[in-house]
Amino acid sequence: MTITYKAKLALSSFLLTFSLMAQTEKLQDEKELEVVDFKSIKKVLQQDGLSEEARNKQKQVKILKKEQGKIETGRYLYPTESELWGFVSEYWLIKNAQLLNWDFEKPDYGLDKSFSTTLENLGFYQKKYKILLVNTPSMVRAGIPGDNEMILLLSVPFIRSLDLSKLEISLLLFEDFVRLDLGYFKKSVTTEKMATLGGSNFKGQKPDMVLVEELLKNYDNQLNKKGYTFQQQFEVTKKMDAYLKSSPELWNAYFRLLGKIDRFIKVNVQYKYYIRLYPSPEMQVKWLSPEEKVL
């Protein structure tokens, strides 16, 4: 009897433990199922604000990718027109370094101060410029555009031959400043490609170097062959007259300077080309002279 009771008790306790174990296992499965079941986590995630976080992350990645794309595309840009002028002008100076012979020890004419003073006296403020003295008689003077500034070239042999004073050098530079400001150089040198390509993008292709080659050719042509027309020179002289009239000292110095250049280039074969490029000091003197009344 006792044995039967004990056996029953052992059997029932075994069954109870087994059933309990089976119950625990089922619960774990259910838990696993819940983890796999996205719908049930969704609620938890939403409650924790994690899906919102995921959306924000996605947005951030999108923005970052867009920015990265923009930066990559930006690497294939042509410079803007203003930057292109500055770059090509300097590239032209590099390409012509030996011909222009600007890499030499220069005399100190104190031009930084004297030219700035002349400009300021005439009311030109916040103007940036670079002066490059060249050691050749074959390029007397030139004004070429920089990036929001002017690059002015002037020949030291010419300055020495005419024994120019600081003021006369400044006036010569100022005339080139005015000529450049009137836009004749840019009008004559610019190309269709420059207008269309400046600031544009060339991603997926090679940059069109003809753009620069054409400009360099036009620089050569303008500065060594074509020069300026009588009409353009007339406009420049009249502008100079208007600017300098308020300062008789400067006006007289300019008038005398033109006469000096006129006499000099007429007797110096080396500078004969000057009249072709900048016609002509003789006419400039006439344009400035008061009209004679015929009685």
Place this chain on the structure above:
Amino acid sequence: MWWLLLLPTLVFAETAPTDEKVVGVFYFKPMFGHVHQSSVRTSASLTTIQCSHPLKVIESSKVSASPEWAYVQVADYRGFVLRDFLSEKRPDCFQGKYPKFFDAFNLDLSELYYWGRLNDHYIQGETRVK
């Protein structure tokens, strides 16, 4: 006690070689330039550097130069650069803004040299604000 007289000399001897300090790291502004052997615009070039290149500006009692020049160290070279060409902040360089356009020029050594020289030869100015 005679050795006390020698003490200042010994102290000086110890400080003399270290009598220089790095003022700071500056960045080169123009497109190209040179580190010069002496503080003269036309002096020989020790090395060519380009825009945004970092330079250590050094102050040393052994080196004297006019105020417009800075004594700098670039890699193993020590020389002079015009102060106007230095910036405390990394400058906005043409070659950095338009890298693919600039690379297409494939500038040779002579062109790099002359471009650096060009910046040394410019007489630069800006009229004041009214």
